[in-house]
Amino acid sequence: MEYGHGYGRGHAAGAGHRLPPALRAPFEARTWREFGYVLLSLPLSVVLFSWTVTMVALGAGLLVTFLGIPVLAAALAGCRGFGVLERARARGLLGLEVADPEPLRTRKPGPAAWMGALLKSGSSWRHALYALVQFPWAVFTFSVAVTFWTCGWGLLTYPLWFWVFPAYAGEGGLQLYGDAHHSVYLDNPFEITVTALVGLIFTLVTPWLVRALTTVDGLLVRGLLGPSPLSARVVELESDRGTVVDTAAADLRRIERDLHDGAQARLVSLAMDLGLAKEKLREDPRTAARMVEEAHGEVKTALQELRDLARGIHPAVLTDRGLDAALSAVASRCTVPVTVEVDLPARPAPAIEGIAYFTVSELLQNISKHSGARTAAVDVWRTEDRLMLQVTDDGVGGADVSRGSGLAGLAARLDAVDGVLLVDSPAGGPTRVIAELPWRPGA
Known part of the structure; x- marks a missing residue:
């Protein structure tokens, strides 16, 4: 626990938005990025789905020959390449940070080892599963988002462009219903106003609908294109093991330093003092006695240092009580x-x-x-x-x-x-x- 002063304060929050979130959502950059993500999902998913289905089916069919394994490996490699693109797209448009999956681990260099690692990698097969699942989901989200988006803005701006029908189509306005005997056109001020209000509702709802759809996209990217929970746990354990090893090494260095600079140095000095006292024992017993007394004090100090050091390693009272x-x-x-x-x-x-x-x-x-x-x-x-x-x-x-x-x-x-x-x-x-x-x- 280290204490200090001079704490900085964060900048005061800026003025709040005057519009509530429900009204400003259609104009926010986040909404347009999420809508762009949905628009891009369809063409990219078509390419990814076509690649995966074609290559996996071809590779499975060729497994009776030696060509099947390279084709399957190429299919999975392509899926992993698309995974890089998808993670970058999610990061740029959805603000979703997804870590790269665990790298391929090959024991031996060479194409055969690389293909074997690809086929054994669970991450590679999750990328292929993403290609199969993402395609129908992308079709659904594209259809829903584009329908709501175009209907919302089209109806909301209807008062600005309804004049096109009487001017160029020979009709009173947008046809709501029609058969051989009867037709209903949105052509009077009340109907035009109601149409714009319906468009406003669609426009306000669409951003939240798109956000919900892209949330599912984020779950797919995180769950299938990111590292598996098992591999993440392995990385965490490897990091923890390194921390434990470093801590143990630091503790050993501390013990060695304390012994060398403390008790060991004191005991060396004590041995020299006792040697001098031995030499003076016959010539000057009084001085020898004083030196022995001082050495006795040094022994007590050395014993206390050793007790403190032992307590720092593992105190006996903890073990006993x-x-x-x-x-x-x-x-x-x-x-x-x-x-x-x-x-x-x-x-x-x-x-x-x-x-x-x-x-x-x-x-x-x-x-x-x-x-x-x-x-x-x-x-x-x-x-x-x-x-x-x-x-x-x-x-x-x-x-x-x-x-x-x-x-x-x-x-x-x-x-x-x-x-x-x-x-x-x-x-x-x-x-x-x-x-x-x-x-x-x-x-």
């Missing part, structure tokens, strides 16, 4: 009075218990160094399958994970075990930090 006693011991060493309340039905797994202990320990150290608080509190409890930790203080506030401080490293460590770190620290305080860890029962 659990979180309540261990956190109380940490709180007693904090420079700020800390109240500790632990309400757990049982002890969690040792790994989770250790992470919880070191999380609270680091937060209390930050309070001592940076907060300027008068009091602090630690609360630990269990909620369903989560272990909850809350550390609060009445200090100056200003803690921010995004600044790359110690909180950022702590958040990364928690994320590596499916944990979450939430920080609420406005300028002037108070500060509240909540950490969530998965609950795993102890043995």
Whole structure:
């Protein structure tokens, strides 16, 4: 928890729109981009559908020969290429950010390995499924959107162009009904006004209808053209594993540094002092006795440093008595009075218990160094399958994970075990930090 001052304030919000969203939607750029997306979907889906059906059918038919596999691989490669275009179109017109699917992984170089990777890739077949599903959906959305759009604007602007019928068609206006005996034309002021009002309704409804249709398009793109949940989870686990490895390496370096600069250096000095005392034992017993006494003090200091180092690796009180006693011991060493309340039905797994202990320990150290608080509190409890930790203080506030401080490293460590770190620290305080860890029962 690192604290600071000088928080910037966001710019004041601009003047609000005078028109409500329902009235300004037909004129918004977002509406026209979504309508453009629907218009482009039909021709692109025709090309993609034709390519996929033709190539897959041809490849399946040629599987009895050696040509079937290359043709199928080319079909899937083409689908993946269209997928790049579709993701870019969704990003540009719908504002939908969809990550690229997992890349092909080949163990050996060469065309055969590449074709095998294409045919084994679930992402490639999802692209082909997208081509088959997108075509009928694109036909439907194009028909609905264009019909509503043209009818809405056409009827809304009818008072501006109804004169075309008597001037050039020899009719009173737009024909609403007609048979061999009777015809109804929209030609008087009342009918023209009602027609414009109906067009207004269509015009106001159309943007929301198009938005609903493109929402389904977004789900198709995200679900079939993006990375699969399994691959995303694998990437996340690989990242978490890297975080854990880096954290373990950093801890080993810290332990080595503490041993080298602390206890080891002190013990080397102690050995030299005892050697000098041994030499002076016969010549000057009084000086030797004083040197031994000083060495005895150094031994006590070295032992304390080793205890502190061992406590930093894994405190014995945590192993023997659990979180309540261990956190109380940490709180007693904090420079700020800390109240500790632990309400757990049982002890969690040792790994989770250790992470919880070191999380609270680091937060209390930050309070001592940076907060300027008068009091602090630690609360630990269990909620369903989560272990909850809350550390609060009445200090100056200003803690921010995004600044790359110690909180950022702590958040990364928690994320590596499916944990979450939430920080609420406005300028002037108070500060509240909540950490969530998965609950795993102890043995």
